[in-house]
Amino acid sequence: MLSRRTLLGSAALAGVATIAVPATAVADTSTPQGWFDWIARHRDRVGALAVDADGRRVAHRPHAPQILASTIKVVHLAAYATAVERGLDPDEPVRLGDWEAFYPFGGDGGAHLFALQELGIPHTDRGNALDPDATVPLDRLARAMIVFSDNSAADYLRHRLGDQTLTAAAARAGWLRPDLRSFCGEVLLLLFPEFLPRSPALRPGAGDRLARRFATEPAFRDEVLARFQTPRGAEAQVAWTRGHGRGSAAGLFAMHRALAAGRFGETVVRRHLEEPFAALVPPGAAAVAFKGGSLPRVLATGMTVRWPDGRAATLALLLDDVADADFANQGPFLRAGLAALSTREGFDGLVRALRG
Template sequence: MLTRRHLLAGAAAGSAALLLPGTASAATTGPDTATEQGWLDWIAAHRHDVSVLIDDGAGRRAARDADVDRVMASSIKVVHLSAYATAVAEGRLDPNEMIRVGDWDAHHPFVGDGRAHFQALNSLAIPCDDYGIAKDPEQRVPLKRLVESMIFFSDNAATDYLRTRLGDPALRFAAARGGWFRPDTRSLGGEILMLIMPEYAPPPGSPAAVRRAMGDAVARRFVADPAFRAEALRRWPEMPMTPETQWPWIKGHGQGSATDLFALHHSLATDRYRPGGALAREILARPLSDRVPAGASEVLFKGGSLPFSLTFGLSVRWPGGRSGTAALLLTGVNEQAMRNAAVLIYYVVEALADPAKFTALRRALGRPTV
């Protein structure tokens, strides 16, 4: 079972996804999101900031702006997981392949992940410095541990390592098999590096393809050039340090829709995703293994966050074939609400099993929109 901190690392660390410990914006007032009703009130008051698609597998369905693209954050990592699981099932990757830790570290630009990489290495008993860089880069770990770190801790370095190994065509193909076409699988490390060193970023408002290409280029340089890595380490204290100052950058981050996220999660949950679906489900089932509703068999989950942005996709599966799935993308989430994200996540899990809670959520969403 994962701790609440581990859950939040992958779902709702708020601006901790970028900020260092101890940095935060001032708390703001609003509905009491420490309670379920508070989150329903928040949704009802922020319907223009919410994209949702939810189906409980028993005839109830609700949608709100499901086709509107919003910042996806780490929820995109279900794409990388699906591509990995497919490659393993087809014999193109060996989960027990021993990976040099230094090659994993090379995708971690020291900050910008809420210390996810640091926690991942510590969970594997790999001694590292305060930035999450292994003291002995020659240590080896099985490839499957990187993938688990990507899901359990939301480690960006593992995500970029997998993308480099598999390639964007494999990621796009894996997503398309689950109904998500053309996902934005840009380098997550590259995004952080452009925030640290804005001279390597395109002008604000540039097309997404331009920003993606420039982020990929700076990420490749970080991996290959020790002097450039040293420069990034020197420069990171100059990066914007509050959600408000980071927001202009966040708005250009990779996006997708609730429809996209729902499609892939639902394909995995309903056992239609083959080959590789079983392995992906095995990994997705672990973060919320202690929150399985009575009578259900498992909950599959992956979430993400960036300042003001909270996202997640999840499914509840029952014996006999029933599967309920939900995808939520929220914008405008303040620090207070972000700290209470687990309350919303657990509520959505229960709403897939409890018709009364589903109805209350549908009421908060208002008239169905797509």
């Protein structure tokens, strides 16, 4: 399965660019400028909403349903941050076996494995802790969810806090009824396509049922591990992605604006959401809050640049049907978004790409 973690890894190697958008014949997405060219040529595949630090705004298909991938995890973070503000102990120990009850032996681009490695936890090659009774602080799961994009951490927080809590957090930001389906369940539906319902509306429930079986039935867990020995091909993954959770750029944008405004508190949100781009803060800015996501042929990002005087620039950018060669250029994709939020030239380039 294609790795979502490359979205962050490649970006960490690059600086911020100032971008304009000339009318080139071919979009070279190995450069940030090339991504604006790509957007200009594929506007029917783009959902976007952005506002810069001066309050200028641009939108393109902001309410179109687009695949969200891991960008949805800002909802889980907002709900967790709210719970901490209301008394939940972020140092509460969480048993590794309870965390990994939502980890179906892979399917997350190595995110859980990287999280365990950073924590110094002995593990199998597939990323399962050798001692399921060992514990880690709850806050480390929240960090793993954002910094490494650990799906099992997101599912654990959803299970722990409840859908009603997550839905209420999103509603506080102006995002109504976000798709909170199980990441574990989605991976299981890829491995067990015979459980895919005919109606897309029934798919989240089908995934939830499989996730519950994985958490509670040892025999089914063994079957899941066996299925991983013969992974689905690239085209099957693309077809599976088409039915993944969707939402709008407008909803994602609203969530990031609310997080930046401190509506869910500042300590927890900034500690996690501003860590991935801590080394890429533009000159003069205070911080960059970021959560991206990717699935086969899908790239998505939500991002806010925060300034010391209280101003904030925010972008929600969702792309679909991205060719494999372009999908590999995720670092320049993120640099284009960062430039759009941190420079007037970059924002002008985004506007031209979206409006012509």
